Amino acid sequence: MITLSPPQKLIKLKFIKVxxxxxxHSPSIETIKTLIPEIDxxxxxCFLSNxxxxxxxxxxxxxxxxxxxxxxxxxxxxxxxxxxxxxHISKAINIRPDSIFVGNGAVEIIQAVxxxxxxxxxxxxxxxxxxxxxxxxxxxxVAYYTLDKQKDFALDLKDFSDFIIKEQTDSVxxxxxxxxxxxxxxxxxxxxxxxxxxxxxxxxxDESFIHFAIEDELMELKSVTSLVEQFxxxxxxxxxxxxxxxxxxxxxxxxxxxxxxxxxxxSGYLWNSNGLSEWFFSxxxxxxxxxxxxxxxxxxxxGTLEFLNSLKTIPNIKVYPSMANFALIELIDGTTAEDxxxxxxxxxxxxxxxxNDKKGLSGQFVRIASRTNEHNxxxxxxxxxxxxxxxx
Amino acid sequence: MITLSPPQKLIKLKFIKVxxxxxxHSPSIETIKTLIPEIDxxxxxCFLSNxxxxxxxxxxxxxxxxxxxxxxxxxxxxxxxxxxxxxHISKAINIRPDSIFVGNGAVEIIQAVxxxxxxxxxxxxxxxxxxxxxxxxxxxxVAYYTLDKQKDFALDLKDFSDFIIKEQTDSVxxxxxxxxxxxxxxxxxxxxxxxxxxxxxxxxxDESFIHFAIEDELMELKSVTSLVEQFxxxxxxxxxxxxxxxxxxxxxxxxxxxxxxxxxxxSGYLWNSNGLSEWFFSxxxxxxxxxxxxxxxxxxxxGTLEFLNSLKTIPNIKVYPSMANFALIELIDGTTAEDxxxxxxxxxxxxxxxxNDKKGLSGQFVRIASRTNEHNxxxxxxxxxxxxxxxx
Numbered sequence: 001m002i003t004l005s006p007p008q009k010l011i012k013l014k015f016i017k018v019x020x021x022x023x024x025h026s027p028s029i030e031t032i033k034t035l036i037p038e039i040d041x042x043x044x045x046c047f048l049s050n051x052x053x054x055x056x057x058x059x060x061x062x063x064x065x066x067x068x069x070x071x072x073x074x075x076x077x078x079x080x081x082x083x084x085x086x087x088h089i090s091k092a093i094n095i096r097p098d099s100i101f102v103g104n105g106a107v108e109i110i111q112a113v114x115x116x117x118x119x120x121x122x123x124x125x126x127x128x129x130x131x132x133x134x135x136x137x138x139x140x141x142v143a144y145y146t147l148d149k150q151k152d153f154a155l156d157l158k159d160f161s162d163f164i165i166k167e168q169t170d171s172v173x174x175x176x177x178x179x180x181x182x183x184x185x186x187x188x189x190x191x192x193x194x195x196x197x198x199x200x201x202x203x204x205x206d207e208s209f210i211h212f213a214i215e216d217e218l219m220e221l222k223s224v225t226s227l228v229e230q231f232x233x234x235x236x237x238x239x240x241x242x243x244x245x246x247x248x249x250x251x252x253x254x255x256x257x258x259x260x261x262x263x264x265x266x267s268g269y270l271w272n273s274n275g276l277s278e279w280f281f282s283x284x285x286x287x288x289x290x291x292x293x294x295x296x297x298x299x300x301x302x303g304t305l306e307f308l309n310s311l312k313t314i315p316n317i318k319v320y321p322s323m324a325n326f327a328l329i330e331l332i333d334g335t336t337a338e339d340x341x342x343x344x345x346x347x348x349x350x351x352x353x354x355x356n357d358k359k360g361l362s363g364q365f366v367r368i369a370s371r372t373n374e375h376n377x378x379x380x381x382x383x384x385x386x387x388x389x390x391x392x
Numbered sequence: 393m394i395t396l397s398p399p400q401k402l403i404k405l406k407f408i409k410v411x412x413x414x415x416x417h418s419p420s421i422e423t424i425k426t427l428i429p430e431i432d433x434x435x436x437x438c439f440l441s442n443x444x445x446x447x448x449x450x451x452x453x454x455x456x457x458x459x460x461x462x463x464x465x466x467x468x469x470x471x472x473x474x475x476x477x478x479x480h481i482s483k484a485i486n487i488r489p490d491s492i493f494v495g496n497g498a499v500e501i502i503q504a505v506x507x508x509x510x511x512x513x514x515x516x517x518x519x520x521x522x523x524x525x526x527x528x529x530x531x532x533x534v535a536y537y538t539l540d541k542q543k544d545f546a547l548d549l550k551d552f553s554d555f556i557i558k559e560q561t562d563s564v565x566x567x568x569x570x571x572x573x574x575x576x577x578x579x580x581x582x583x584x585x586x587x588x589x590x591x592x593x594x595x596x597x598d599e600s601f602i603h604f605a606i607e608d609e610l611m612e613l614k615s616v617t618s619l620v621e622q623f624x625x626x627x628x629x630x631x632x633x634x635x636x637x638x639x640x641x642x643x644x645x646x647x648x649x650x651x652x653x654x655x656x657x658x659s660g661y662l663w664n665s666n667g668l669s670e671w672f673f674s675x676x677x678x679x680x681x682x683x684x685x686x687x688x689x690x691x692x693x694x695g696t697l698e699f700l701n702s703l704k705t706i707p708n709i710k711v712y713p714s715m716a717n718f719a720l721i722e723l724i725d726g727t728t729a730e731d732x733x734x735x736x737x738x739x740x741x742x743x744x745x746x747x748n749d750k751k752g753l754s755g756q757f758v759r760i761a762s763r764t765n766e767h768n769x770x771x772x773x774x775x776x777x778x779x780x781x782x783x784x
Contacts, residue, residue: 025470025473027472028469028470028471028472029465029469030465030469030472031472044469049468051468054464054468057467058460058463058464058467061463061467068450071450071453072446073422074640075446075450075453075640075668076443076637076638076640077420077421077422077436077439078439078639078640079639079640079642080419080423081417084420084423104496104500104642104664104666105664107663108496111659111660111662115659131662134658135659135660136659137659241470246467246468247468247470247471247663247667248465248466248467248471248666248667248668249666250471250663250664250666250667266526267503267507267526267528267529268503268507268527269503270499270503270523270526271497271499271642272496272497272500273642274496274640274641274642274668274669275639275640275642276640276668277666
């Protein structure tokens with residue numbers, strides 16, 4: 001069982017204070033660096049993104065902005081409005097541009113959808129990404145459907161359908177793969193679910209982690225985005241932060257019926273994209289870039305699968321099945337998640353995500369992101385080491 | 393009287409089509425370049441920003457991001473949340489950080505304020521920045537107070553106060569200096585107005601152009617921001633796009649009572665700042681930067697005053713008094729605003745803003761931004777030239 005030394009406990013308390021002042025969610029690396037200089041973060045395994053994709057985007061950034069007047073334009077001028085940027089995205093994902101709402105990150109789209117379209121009752125699956133319930137205002141009722149840890153947090157669509165019908169809900173959210181457990185619903189099964197529930201007001205599918213999910217060795221990209229042209233109640237939300245490793249740019253989009261896009265743009269979202277996000281989407285619209293990215297996506301998935309398998313060989317933890325770019329682990333030797341996370345952070349500079357503030361996660365849970373192969377190896381080594389030292 | 397040739401009329405029609413597809417507001421230079429290659433824009437006098445300030449921010453950008461790992465961090469990682477970035481702004485404007493709501497540009501704050509705080513009835517002064525009425529949803533009543541062009545669009549605060557009382561409004565918006573006419577209300581007069589109307593639910597003051605307004609030769613920065621700590625009904629909205637010339641970064645803030653900031657953050661705005669905006673606000677928090685900026689601000693005001701005076705010597709136009717970084721002109725020789733704008737655009741590559749879609753502007757109005765001294769001279773020269781050629 002891992003425990004903290006008294007000085008480590010003090011650093012932990014300082015961290016908890018910083019976290020409480022940094023808003024919700026984990027404080028940024030920058031914030032931690034400034035406020036807790038005792039902690040030297042070497043690996044950010046809290047952060048769910050493909051680092052190889054960041055390399056790729058950075059390569060394009062340097063190429064495109066070696067021309068300084070272009071850089072100036074991106075910073076100085078108003079970016080284009082939604083309609084224009086949607087045309088770039090349309091080229092990449094092959095749906096009509098007027099079905100695309102461009103967002104300042106996926107989280108703005110979650111906010112827009114919940115505040116503008118979801119009325120009456122919303123079914124949220126637990127555990128989940130907390131904004132789905134945090135953004136709910138008083139006039140909306142929420143019913144929670146809790147995934148069973150005994151069933152490895154797998155979503156049983158038949159049972160879930162029964163729950164929806166019983167609850168007489170208007171709307172439902174599914175994150176696929178789910179955050180924070182990584183469970184994945186196959187595209188075919190999800191399509192059947194959408195067909196069955198065409199009477200719901202809103203089916204919100206969050207595909208922010210879909211680029212990491214595979215159904216076979218071909219590792220093809222899966223998505224239900226194209227179904228928005230067929231099902232008016234379907235809204236697909238897509239972050240670009242994770243798969244492209246660009247959370248700081250704030251890029252995301254929602255695919256939805258054109259009438260919904262119009263309705264959002266009628267009373268807001270005038271210049272909600274920034275110049276760099278517009279630039280990124282123009283890069284994304286280029287087939288050559290997407291081909292480069294495709295190789296990098298597959299390379300990262302290979303590394304992630306290897307990482308998950310290595311974690312599974314550590315006896316003191318249970319690794320839940322994941323098709324996302326992270327592992328949800330449970331500590332099964334009596335170690336608390338806090339002691340585990342701060343031991344890794346303070347002694348090894350590895351920053352992981354505590355699961356104890358996640359609704360629907362009961363137990364000692366930690367979420368660990370997959371990083372580069374080298375970093376993944378260091379993470380596994382460090383975890384082994386802290387358990388070995390604890391058993392001495 | 394200026395008129396267009398048949399080929400110029402065709403380009404105009406093409407432009408109007410592009411505009412209708414680019415959303416509301418003027419299409420971006422980038423969009424025009426792509427879709428209407430016949431037009432070669434040399435001077436963007438549609439764009440209301442201080443170009444010298446863009447130079448300054450670019451200088452800091454290059455200095456700070458010569459370290460490539462820092463650039464990577466800004467693009468890759470999630471930016472800090474509102475509370476952290478508000479601390480930077482607090483250092484610069486000297487009010488409590490919990491009174492500051494950081495926005496993805498001022499326009500996000502306008503949207504947040506109108507959708508979350510303004511209920512019942514809102515008084516909007518015409519002409520105005522169109523988002524103030526475009527973002528209004530069905531459940532809000534709007535009463536318009538129209539400025540009189542015979543009085544040079546000056547706002548008579550006494551008459552306006554009477555109007556507010558007569559209308560029994562809950563909320564009121566004042567842009568100071570006003571867009572699109574540039575009229576300025578002195579800080580002392582506005583403070584008295586705020587004191588008088590402490591019973592209103594919301595007094596929204598938009599100070600997006602305040603850095604260009606001066607009250608005497610000292611050219612000191614004026615603002616009512618600090619009054620938010622005294623008046624709970626006061627909301628001050630501030631864009632950074634104009635004065636710092638960084639519209640593409642999307643930076644802005646709202647100063648308001650801490651309970652309002654809390655209320656907005658409770659159900660949204662999780663990561664609404666991007667990495668570059670966080671970086672900009674950290675630069676802004678530095679006194680040395682603000683001292684550098686102060687010189688540039690005054691230099692730009694000098695240039696703008698000179699520009700306004702030169703425009704006033706052209707006989708075919710009336711130049712309205714402005715304390716912003718633009719001139720509102722009216723064509724008084726029978727030329728239509730459209731013919732004037734497209735003549736300047738097609739023959740001289742000078743892009744100005746048509747006033748004909750602005751509610752409350754009746755007549756042939758054009759808004760022209762002040763740019764560099766050299767460009768301002770070219771603008772005046774080109775306007776003189778098109779009138780001279782028309783009179784031949």
